Amino acid sequence: MAVQSEPPYLRIVAEIRRRITSGELAPGDRVPSTRGIVKEWGVALATATKALTTLRLEGFVETLPRVGTVVSDRAPAAPVKARTQPEHDLTRERIVRAAMDIADTEGLAALSMRGVAARLGVAAMSPYRHVGSKDDLVLLMADAAFGEARYPAVPPAGWRARLELGGRTLWSLFRKHPWLTQLAPLTRPLLLPQLMTHAEWALAALDGHGLDPVTMMDVHVLLYGYVQGLAVGLEQEAQAAATTGVSEDGWMEQQAAALNSLVASGRYPVFSRVTASLADGYELRFDELFEFGLGPLLDGFASVIEGGGPGPVAPARPVRR
Structure with a gap:
């Protein structure tokens, strides 16, 4: 009888978990994003999402809005069994919130229905019982996001x-x-x-x-x-x-030679004078x-x-x- 190979997402989980427990990745360090996992391991975006979700459920990583997935400062010394979400607990609201979390941390391009299912620990097709399509989901996300702020019943004067x-x-x-x-x-x-x-x-x-x-x-x-x-x-x-x-600061450092060349050309005197007056640069x-x-x-x-x-x-x- 042929031995069934380990699912790809578990191999990714094991490797990232090894990097964390060995100290290669310290608390607060960014772990590979979904796009990074896709590029490094050659897997589908949903597989990458499932791997990060498993690590998050195990307590090894946490997601920070607009930062990404980082090593948790409470990462366990050994893996714990991740709990899946019962199908009967799935609601449209939970699907929308999970999708917003993905978009907040990874960007809208990383969003997929399969990825949302993986994040919630349910079957890949389960979200479709509550939301018809990804386009419908994005509209629900937008409506929920714009509804997070409320205006006062009595408006300010003027x-x-x-x-x-x-x-x-x-x-x-x-x-x-x-x-x-x-x-x-x-x-x-x-x-x-x-x-x-x-x-x-x-x-x-x-x-x-x-x-x-x-x-x-x-x-x-x-x-x-x-x-x-x-x-x-x-x-x-x-x-x-x-x-x-590459971070914003890292990108600017890479452009230093090009910036110096433009300043030294003499073609942009005002720009050169203004930038030279910025003692600490412009942020x-x-x-x-x-x-x-x-x-x-x-x-x-x-x-x-x-x-x-x-x-x-x-x-x-x-x-x-």
Whole structure:
């Protein structure tokens, strides 16, 4: 009788477990991501997800949003038997939350229905009893993500304070779930109940100020686009780090020669002077950049909403018919 070979995911689990117990990987160190496992072992993405899930259930690793999977500081000295999730405990809510965890830590590209099943410890086809397809799952994830923040029943006084709160609320959600930026361009908005809550908040802040409907929509879209546009940078950096394994600082170090060449060329005098004046270099801090830009953006809106403010009043746009 032929001896059945060990499943590929168990071989991966055994090797990563060995690296942890031997001290090759210390607590807090990143373990190979799903993409890294796919590349190193030549397996499917679902197999990689199942391996990391097994290690997580055994207590060897933990997942940190936008960081990835790292060695747990409570990793056991020896493996413990992982417990699978009973099928009857599976719900749509648990599937959506597991999918969001994958997208938060590994990016939306790492998401698959089989991967979600592996993370939950259920059969590969079980999630389909609650969610029709991956596309349906992504929409449920987005609606759940946009619904994680609530606005006060009594809004702050004034349109500016209300828009400011709306912008900061959206930023906090995109900051937590940068994969939201991948779902839809401004020209094809997601028609989701929880996302409409944010639109309603912004439009209600503008209501009653004598603005025509097109201008109200323009202000709303500009605010949302500002938040989404900055959040794209967060997601792109996370994707680049996951794909290359090189951090932002590491990438900049690799570009030092190219940067020095551009500065030495003499073709960009202002750029050279500004960068030379940065004693500690320039670090792109997205949260600070968001705050820096939000004020001037609202100042620009004031010239339209209140009139007589800084800058020219935006010309009226023709209404499409």
